[in-house]
Amino acid sequence: MTFRTGVLSTLSKAGAAAWDALLARQEPDRAPNPFLSYAFLHALHESGSASAKTGWQPQYLALWDGDELAAALPLYVKSHSYGEYVFDWAWADAYHRNGIEYYPKLLSAIPFTPVTGPRLLARDEQARAALVAFLCEQQEAAGTSSTHVLYPPEAQASALHDAGFMLRSGVQFHWLNQDYPDFDAFLASLEHKKRKNIRAERRKVLDAGVTLRRVRGSDATEADWRFFHRCYKNTYAEHHSSPYLNLDFFQRIGAAMPDNILLVIAERHGRPIAASLLIHTADTLYGRYWGALEHVPCLHFETAYYQPLEFCIEQRIGTFEGGAQGEHKMARGFLPTRTWSAHWLAHPAFADAVERFLERESGGIDAYMNELNERNPFKG
Template sequence: MAEIPAAVWNALAPQHDGLVDNPFLDHRFLLALEQSGSASNRTGWQPQHLLLSDSTGTLVGAMPLYLKSHSQGEYVFDHGWADAFQRAGGEYYPKLQCAVPFTPVTGPRFLAKDDASRTALIRTAETLATRNNISSVHATFVSEAEADLARGSGWLVRHDTQYHWHNDGFSSFEDFLGTLSSRHRKVTRRERRDALEADGLTVKWLTGADLTEAVWDQFFEFYQDTGSRKWGRPYLNRRFFSLLSEAMADRVLLMFAYDGDEPIAGTFSMIGHDRLYGRYWGATRNVPFLHFELCYYQAIDYAIAHKLPVVEAGAQGEHKLARGYAPATTRSVHWIGHPGLRDAVARFVAQERASVAREQEQLERYTPFRHGDPH
């Protein structure tokens, strides 16, 4: 990313008031991942970004692309495909991954102003894989339009489910609670009360100049605790957060829970043009319902206060449904070079899409909203 002018890269992504709508596609975010060493050759994320220029040499397209030696940090799981191909005598790795590393957030992946340029990027990725005997190319958390475009180019499409909260013009959290059934209103109020009042905790929102190195030290302690319990080693290192804070602190939001002056838990989110993206959580003390308070309810409070239409609460987690977060479809697209593997994967993803659709129909029946209320 350091070899690509930031203004040129960012100009290819959707913008509002001079800022990239989706902060994870901002050149500064991707640069911080690389400069910190979080996304690097050493961690199995070797940058291979594609750039598309017209006949005048003007950059008209770009794709965030990485050569990968594993399938970690993607949140779209293809380990089964890799194992099957290996057992059949094939070499699944290395593969090419078009993504924002460690980030299960939908956004543009084929950065260009028109579909012809996006298609050229798709074809170039295929050519790069074919010429270098690379098994596959994957683009994860693509937009619906990009998924349709890739499907038209012969790529396979996968679906999965996340949970997003939608702001229907609420003026307060109580206004939002009015859309829930009586039982869910009572449960939500009790969870919020038990999370904070029982231990006398307070919550602060921190962004911009609030994000001192001391604050980041504390958050990193939270982040490491959750990472070590979930997957053994956190993907992001301490330097990443400092670099990100230096570059785009106004688009970062930390929410800390304090016992007096001592922070005991915190969340990390990014602020987009029209939504809040919840990413990481951690705590040094186990407090009932504090996870729900910081990750879900405080995020709703922030979105209402700042008139953001959507909160994306990260990957997976059916428990989010009862807290007002509705099912949303995510998409990924896949080019498989080997015909036999492609046929097997094609059958799998077709069955998977049908299963996801049925599951979402079931989940809609268990939303906490009063009958007939929008969400």
């Protein structure tokens, strides 16, 4: 079958209905990944958070069978490596030291979002194979240094490996709901020391006079979003960096996908002081952003972990993905999970050097995973 191909500078050229219909076919046994939804991606672009001006130039690949969108790939031309969470700064530096340009590069990822999900969106295997072939044609023709596909599921990573990409693995920490009837039942499954520490952390927040309220997206007010954005900006200011996302983005997803949003707002003496934003489906909760306007010991753990865990238990959500990095999550019941990325470099000598590096790194990741699994926080 021959597909009509196209490169899209805006997602509106695909259309919301066609895009979301294709997305719904990727994992039929699960709710569609909210970060790949038209609402989320379009909000990133239209708010200017991920745009050519910020170094994220959309260049989505699309295949049509007649009028049907048969396959698509989120793809960006990147002029830097910020907001990716799979770090290739050392590769860029090596190119620079040898007088070779590393940027621009091609990147398939959800901007600022280290969440595993389908990248090769396709109605069937034939369309997916054609999409991979189209990607290979584009990267050869583009003249860019490299192509990177971040956080695909393992099966898609393997398909890219078969097409000549090198694979890289990493580690995240995810919490799995064992049908706990309540938070105390979850605590009871942990080792005594871990259980004691969590109770002590929650008590510190309570003793500080802090109350928490969980706000579903459909109930979030304009004031709630403005307050959350203040917290979000303050987190970046404290780390002497600039925030990736603006208020317009948060307002857009609040309006377009309220059923996928949970805000946790902390208050003291009737005044909000901290907040976290989480995205969820019926089966997965994703920890995203947190910020505070004043310091309260352990408030981060309460707002970003314990309140969301209670929400998962109440709503019978099976998995809580806590975001990038963070061994400290293990003490709170999160377990190590392997992630994947796929990489293609045009320069033969650098491709060979990176391949050798990834082989060594992979052995280190295997050893790290084994070490983490030996520190299981649950009762034996």
